[in-house]
Amino acid sequence: MCRIRAFEDAAEEASRGGVAAFGQAAGGSAQVRGPLHLSTGQEAVPAGVCAHLTPADWLTSTHRGHGHTLAKGASLEGMMHELFGKATGFCGGKGGSMHIADFSVGMLGANGVVAAGIPIAVGAAHSMAIQGRDAIAVTFFGDGALNRGPLAEALNWAAAFRLPVLFVCEDNQWSATTKTAAMSAGEGAAARAVGYGVPAVAVDGMDVVAVWQAAGELVQEIRAGHGPRLLHAKTYRFKGHVSVDPAAYRDPAELAAAMQGDPIARAREPLRAAGVPDADIDAVMREARQEVAAAVATADAAPWPDASAAFEDIQDTGSGRWRS
Amino acid sequence: MTYAGAAVAGLAKAMDEDASVVALGEDIGRGGIFGQYRGLLERFGERRVIDTPISEATIVGAAVGMALTGLKPVVEMRVIDFAMCAMDEIVNQAAKNRFMFGGQGRVPAVIRMPNGIWSSSAAQHSQSLEAWFAHVPGLVVLAPATPQDNHSLLRAALACGDPVAYFEHKELWPLEGEVDGSLDVPIGKARRVREGGDLTIVSWSKAVHWSAEAAELLAAEGIGVDLIDLRTIWPWDRDAVLESAARTGRVLIAHEAIQVAGFGAEIAATLAEESGARVARCGGLRIPVGYSPGLEAQARLTPQAIAQRARELLDRG
Numbered sequence: 001m002c003r004i005r006a007f008e009d010a011a012e013e014a015s016r017g018g019v020a021a022f023g024q025a026a027g028g029s030a031q032v033r034g035p036l037h038l039s040t041g042q043e044a045v046p047a048g049v050c051a052h053l054t055p056a057d058w059l060t061s062t063h064r065g066h067g068h069t070l071a072k073g074a075s076l077e078g079m080m081h082e083l084f085g086k087a088t089g090f091c092g093g094k095g096g097s098m099h100i101a102d103f104s105v106g107m108l109g110a111n112g113v114v115a116a117g118i119p120i121a122v123g124a125a126h127s128m129a130i131q132g133r134d135a136i137a138v139t140f141f142g143d144g145a146l147n148r149g150p151l152a153e154a155l156n157w158a159a160a161f162r163l164p165v166l167f168v169c170e171d172n173q174w175s176a177t178t179k180t181a182a183m184s185a186g187e188g189a190a191a192r193a194v195g196y197g198v199p200a201v202a203v204d205g206m207d208v209v210a211v212w213q214a215a216g217e218l219v220q221e222i223r224a225g226h227g228p229r230l231l232h233a234k235t236y237r238f239k240g241h242v243s244v245d246p247a248a249y250r251d252p253a254e255l256a257a258a259m260q261g262d263p264i265a266r267a268r269e270p271l272r273a274a275g276v277p278d279a280d281i282d283a284v285m286r287e288a289r290q291e292v293a294a295a296v297a298t299a300d301a302a303p304w305p306d307a308s309a310a311f312e313d314i315q316d317t318g319s320g321r322w323r324s
Numbered sequence: 325m326t327y328a329g330a331a332v333a334g335l336a337k338a339m340d341e342d343a344s345v346v347a348l349g350e351d352i353g354r355g356g357i358f359g360q361y362r363g364l365l366e367r368f369g370e371r372r373v374i375d376t377p378i379s380e381a382t383i384v385g386a387a388v389g390m391a392l393t394g395l396k397p398v399v400e401m402r403v404i405d406f407a408m409c410a411m412d413e414i415v416n417q418a419a420k421n422r423f424m425f426g427g428q429g430r431v432p433a434v435i436r437m438p439n440g441i442w443s444s445s446a447a448q449h450s451q452s453l454e455a456w457f458a459h460v461p462g463l464v465v466l467a468p469a470t471p472q473d474n475h476s477l478l479r480a481a482l483a484c485g486d487p488v489a490y491f492e493h494k495e496l497w498p499l500e501g502e503v504d505g506s507l508d509v510p511i512g513k514a515r516r517v518r519e520g521g522d523l524t525i526v527s528w529s530k531a532v533h534w535s536a537e538a539a540e541l542l543a544a545e546g547i548g549v550d551l552i553d554l555r556t557i558w559p560w561d562r563d564a565v566l567e568s569a570a571r572t573g574r575v576l577i578a579h580e581a582i583q584v585a586g587f588g589a590e591i592a593a594t595l596a597e598e599s600g601a602r603v604a605r606c607g608g609l610r611i612p613v614g615y616s617p618g619l620e621a622q623a624r625l626t627p628q629a630i631a632q633r634a635r636e637l638l639d640r641g
């Protein structure tokens with residue numbers, strides 16, 4: 001959680017002036033450009049869920065995917081370099097924040113299209129079943145994705161084929177500038193899953209221990225061959241939809257109340273109760289910030305992709321040609 | 325062997341040779357609605373021949389997940405018109421994956437989308453949309469016109485390692501032809517259907533057969549047609565087309581797809597830029613395909629129309 005928070009704080013700092021949206025103009029000097037979707041406040045969900053995964057398990061993510069990627073074990077440095085658009089980033093500077101992936105740890109990609117990662121995870125789970133491999137797949141998606149067809153299709157598919165896949169709805173209550181509840185019929189994520197015969201559990205997504213416990217049970221059931229499960233984690237994003245969004249559409253009291261439950265501050269309680277000294281807890285965040293600062297420094301110094309890279313990794317059969 | 329049977333044989337051969345090849349789609353367990361998967365379930369089992377729900381987005385999305393994790397999926401869209409329900413998965417997910425993630429993953433999937441007019445099936449089952457897919461970097465686009473090519477190109481598509489938009493024609497399934505199972509047809513190489521020196525016709529898919537009939541009509545008038553079946557829409561065989569254009573000086577592009585913004589426009593523009601040939605197009609009108617026989621006929625290309633367009637091109641001097 002601390003690494004995610006530290007990573008995103010630094011990314012936000014490096015992105016100032018780098019995106020035109022919500023009435024703001026883009027400047028040219030930012031180190032991180034384009035839409036940067038921060039998951040500040042939501043860290044307990046990826047941390048609690050991914051603690052149960054191994055690098056052999058598969059993960060698909062969303063436009064707000066930094067936390068998922070880090071929690072799955074991706075290197076913080078490779079991610080920061082990618083956000084800076086450098087050749088040394090995970091995707092060689094071709095993906096950026098919205099398309100971050102680290103296949104080496106089973107992280108099959110963030111996604112710029114809401115709900116699009118869900119069927120891909122179902123396919124990865126199906127592939128494990130076909131190949132007789134033990135790994136499972138996990139897919140994170142927001143509450144806004146509830147209203148897109150691919151989720152409905154994928155829930156049905158996973159249940160019909162009894163696939164080893166965990167659906168995680170990260171419900172931060174907002175879809176861009178819209179309150180999701182105003183746009184969503186029925187009782188929400190868990191009810192929809194149950195409608196497809198997929199058992200679902202709701203959890204306080206601001207409490208990392210609760211997420212860890214609930215996810216642990218679901219992952220165990222999935223690994224035991226009982227088919228798909230859904231975790232509905234109720235959480236909150238502290239920042240705007242993208243880094244430049246002041247979230248003026250949101251009642252400040254709602255944010256203030258949510259911030260009372262900051263998952264990182266809350267995680268201190270069980271640690272203290274277990275006898276961990278405050279100094280050790282503080283050291284975790286301090287070390288995370290140092291690690292991030294080092295990544296920012298190397299990212300800044302790292303080379304840009306060669307112009308010819310724009311023509312690489314498109315397709316082998318009839319790829320685009322260099323203009324003469 | 326029929327065009328449909330050639331596809332079954334080609335796929336069966338690929339599945340025999342490579343255990344990572346799987347097929348998924350609606351009703352394919354019963355052989356597919358055109359018989360293009362007949363017998364495969366019995367032979368390869370339900371792990372590798374997967375009957376799916378009616379969920380086009382997830383059929384392609386799941387295939388992307390399968391491809392990224394070690395399989396080579398052959399994906400059935402039933403008719404191209406339903407692939408519209410999976411456009412995000414085809415265009416944003418399958419085609420872009422390798423590039424966006426810096427080459428970490430590849431999507432070796434073949435997406436079969438039966439193209440073209442299907443008689444009496446009206447506007448939502450009769451489209452020819454190959455140009456849409458040719459426009460998307462990352463996709464290979466194939467359109468076999470013969471049983472041999474359907475057999476060989478399906479296997480080439482599976483072997484190429486890139487996502488392939490594969491267009492069989494809805495009305496070519498019963499077409500009979502010789503198939504040599506050992507013949508390799510490379511992607512990107514056109515086929516010369518007949519040779520002639522007066523005029524080149526470039527075509528693909530079912531329109532190749534109409535163009536061949538048009539060439540017969542013209543031959544009776546003493547006009548020699550050099551007929552090229554493109555077979556691959558992307559990467560298309562520019563060399564073959566430019567070479568023929570240099571010999572004949574006149575090129576007619578004939579395709580069933582609507583002429584406006586069709587792939588023929590790309591070929592015509594290339595010829596204008598890179599050859600001295602005079603160019604004309606003959607494609608469908610910009611109308612949805614109607615149900616009534618008379619309405620449907622308006623949307624169909626005919627050998628007569630192609631021949632007439634060729635005469636007009638020749639008359640231009």
Ligand SMILES: Cc1ncc(C[n+]2csc(CCOP(=O)(O)OP(=O)(O)O)c2C)c(N)n1
Pocket residue numbers: 063064112113114141142143144145146172173174175176180241
């Ligand atoms: C198919 C699609 N439609 C619209 C968008 C634009 N968009 C990006 S994020 C977003 C809100 C998504 O809300 P939610 O799923 O709850 O995720 P959150 O941003 O809250 O994490 C929208 C509308 C998109 N990326 N993809």
